Amino acid sequence: MENGAARTVPAVIVAIDGPSGTGKSSTSKAVAAQLGLSYLDTGAQYRAITWWMVSNGIDIGDPTAVAAVAGKPEIVSGTDPSAPTITVDGTDVSGPIRSQEVTSKVSAVSAVPEVRTRITELQRSYAAAAETGIVVEGRDIGTTVLPDADLKIFLTASPEARAARRSGELKGADVQATREALIKRDAADSGRKASPLAKADDAVEVDTTDLTLQQVIECVVTLVEEKRAAG
Ligand SMILES: Nc1ncnc2c1ncn2[C@@H]1O[C@H](COP(=O)(O)OP(=O)(O)OP(=O)(O)O)[C@@H](O)[C@H]1O
Ligand SMILES: Nc1ccn([C@H]2C[C@H](O)[C@@H](COP(=O)(O)O)O2)c(=O)n1
Numbered sequence: 001m002e003n004g005a006a007r008t009v010p011a012v013i014v015a016i017d018g019p020s021g022t023g024k025s026s027t028s029k030a031v032a033a034q035l036g037l038s039y040l041d042t043g044a045q046y047r048a049i050t051w052w053m054v055s056n057g058i059d060i061g062d063p064t065a066v067a068a069v070a071g072k073p074e075i076v077s078g079t080d081p082s083a084p085t086i087t088v089d090g091t092d093v094s095g096p097i098r099s100q101e102v103t104s105k106v107s108a109v110s111a112v113p114e115v116r117t118r119i120t121e122l123q124r125s126y127a128a129a130a131e132t133g134i135v136v137e138g139r140d141i142g143t144t145v146l147p148d149a150d151l152k153i154f155l156t157a158s159p160e161a162r163a164a165r166r167s168g169e170l171k172g173a174d175v176q177a178t179r180e181a182l183i184k185r186d187a188a189d190s191g192r193k194a195s196p197l198a199k200a201d202d203a204v205e206v207d208t209t210d211l212t213l214q215q216v217i218e219c220v221v222t223l224v225e226e227k228r229a230a231g
Contacts, residue, residue, distance in 0.1 A: 010231070012037065012133035013148075014224055015141035018155035019186045019197060021162030023208050023216055027155065028137040030217045032081035035224060038130040039081035042138035042145070045119050046110040047097035048075045048088050053109055060105045067114035075119075079126060079134065103181075107188035116194050120145050139189055142200035151227045152203035153220055159183055161209045 014037070016028050025041060032039035050060075052073040059065050078085030086094050096102065109115055123145050127134050136145065142152035157165075163179035189197040199205060204223060208216050 009132070009228065011130060012150050012224060012228060013127055013130075013146055014133070014135045014220075015146050015149040015152045015200075015203075016135060016137040016155065016220070017139055017142050017153070017197070017199065017203065019157075019162070019189070020182050021166050022155035022157045023165075023213060024137040024155055026213055027216050027220055028135040029081045029084070030213075031220045031224065032135040034217070034221055036132055037081070038079035038126070038132070038134040039084055040077055040079055040123065040126050040134055040136045041084055041086070042119070042123055042136060042141065043106075044084070044086045044094075044097060045075055045077060045122065046115075047102050047106050048086050048093050049073055049115060049119065050102050050106045050109040051093050051097050051099075052088050054101060054105060060108050063112045066109055066112045070112065070114040070118050075122060077122075077126060079130065081135070103185075107185055107192075111188070111192040111194060113194040120195075139197035140195040142203050143198050144195040147200070150231075151224055152200045153223065154199040154203040154205045155216070156205060156207050157209045 014031070016024050018024050025043075028041075029039050031037070049070070053060060053066060053069070056069070058069060073088050076087045085092065086097065123136065123141075127136060127146055138145070142149060142154070159179050159182060162182055163175050166182065167173045167175045167178045186197065206216060206219055211219070
């Protein structure tokens with residue numbers, strides 16, 4: 001490179017999928033921060049639309065009712081990995097979307113095809129707008145949302161490890177009950193017809209059961225750097 005001309009690094013798109021509690025959010029945020037990329041939590045978007053449905057008295061058990069209003073709420077995600085945000089119609093919902101009620105209803109809402117079409121379009125617009133690149137985490141990013149992502153990772157971990165991690169977060173929560181709730185949500189997310197939770201054929205699978213979070217982050221950062229170098 002001559003006369004100190006700036007080196008331009010092409011934007012990189014990283015898809016991180018996997019079941020609940022495998023470390024997608026923690027890993028994605030840290031990798032994005034370390035590499036100067038944007039970060040998108042797509043689970044938060046499905047939680048946000050679920051929160052809006054609950055708040056507006058929509059019958060979650062009626063897919064036709066959910067489909068009819070899927071286009072109404074305006075969902076905005078802040079993609080700074082050090083301070084991700086989520087609003088619905090201008091209201092900060094980052095707290096309420098983590099409630100037990102939303103967690104228990106999000107799988108039903110996210111199984112409705114009209115909801116998925118709406119949220120998938122939104123996710124693609126964030127990926128297209130990310131100047132340096134983006135880490136997008138979810139369930140169907142590598143298979144459906146961004147099938148041309150530069151790198152696809154599929155995180156796994158045993159149900160026991162995932163339940164222990166979640167119980168550690170929810171102080172005093174019963175590990176056995178947490179494990180059952182995780183397994184139930186995974187089954188619903190994997191079993192739905194519209195864009196189920198699945199590993200893309202070209203995804204790299206990382207079993208995090210016996211890895212520390214730091215080891216998982218290092219592993220993914222290395223994979224991104226290798227991709228860029230090969231690029
Ligand atoms: N490798 C790891 N070892 C130990 N704890 C971990 C590891 N990865 C993540 N954790 C912890 O497990 C918990 C769940 O992680 P995280 O929220 O990142 O998972 P997730 O896959 O995004 O879950 P969900 O899909 O339900 O949002 C967090 O408390 C996190 O700090
Ligand atoms: N790409 C995605 C992301 C999330 N979902 C649904 C299914 C999950 O149970 C729920 C909440 O996700 P979490 O916050 O636990 O990561 O959202 C989906 O269908 N597709």
